[in-house]
Amino acid sequence: MVFGVETAVPTKESEVSTATRTPITLSSDAVVLGDELTSYFSNSVNLCWFSMPELDRAIQRLHHVIGNAVVDDDRFIIVGNGSTQIFHAVLYALSSPDRPEPISVVAGTPFYSSYPMETEFLRSRLCKWSGDANRFDEDEAYIEVVTSPNNPDGSIRGTVVNREGGKSIHDLAYYWPQYTPITRKADHDVMLFTFSKATGHAVSRIGWAIVKDKAIASKMVTFIEVSSIGVSKESQLRAATILGVVADDCQNPELEEVNFFEHGRRLMSDRWERLREVVMKNNGAKVMKFALLSLAVAMVLSAAMAPTVTATRNRVTPFSSIAGANIWNPFDDIFSVKKSAEKCVPSGKTALPLLNAAVAYVLIF
Known part of the structure; x- marks a missing residue:
């Protein structure tokens, strides 16, 4: 070639x-x-000047083929060194150096465990991690991170806070056909995707954002320019080639039942069924026993603040409900117990670590 x-x-x-x-x-x-x-430069006429045209076209094409995101010509595709750098870039872009206090960053529980660390790691005065979006009641500007399908529980999510002055980041890393049915084209102000979840090629370190606002996109480019002077061209060409092959695969009518994403969905479903069988045969009762223990611990800790705790079960996960299959995931119950209990326990610093320890005990033993 x-x-x-x-x-x-x-x-x-x-x-x-x-x-x-x-x-x-x-x-x-x-x-x-x-x-x-x-050369550092890939496309002098593109706002994201270090993004190779081959990769831009491959990203646009795959989204068009799958139908999971709006990628019209008025949107900006910002490429970064994995979605981690893209997340940092969008936090920078949505923050303001003129604010007297850092802007709060929140996400509905349970949320991706790296969000707090990624928000706080640089100790920036631009933003701060403020925890659970369901508890956020400050009358101030905020950034809400919405992961859908969610990591770790797989639920399909929307914004929680919905107040004036708020901004949202939609992390759609798992919004691909092997994880969940694609029901519509996502159309949000800022949407994040990653090569690692789309095709499994995590080591290439390629992520991208689809952004509506040019000013936000420009600030993201500035962040990536300053932090890494762009993105590896070798990685971009590799990603472009692989995404192109996947798109070809999906558009081949002879491979409709066995294309890349369908193969991944079937493989994951089969593996989950086998794991579920092993858990139910050897450890299912034990898992449920300690899930109830976790709930009991939470209820004791929260007795002074709430008389009851209702634990609900969430069956919509990319692992236990692939393509809508109703497959029981014992860990769903644990995370649901934890999520419901967290709403009732004292917000601080003593009760939740104990609750987390109880849940960890359930998962390990």
């Missing part, structure tokens, strides 16, 4: 670009133009 300025074409086609550049032959069937992978 020849990787040119515009696209990748077979080597038998000699004209790749009108630009005069010296090709370097890597093998009998691969040619990379001399300055293709040496």
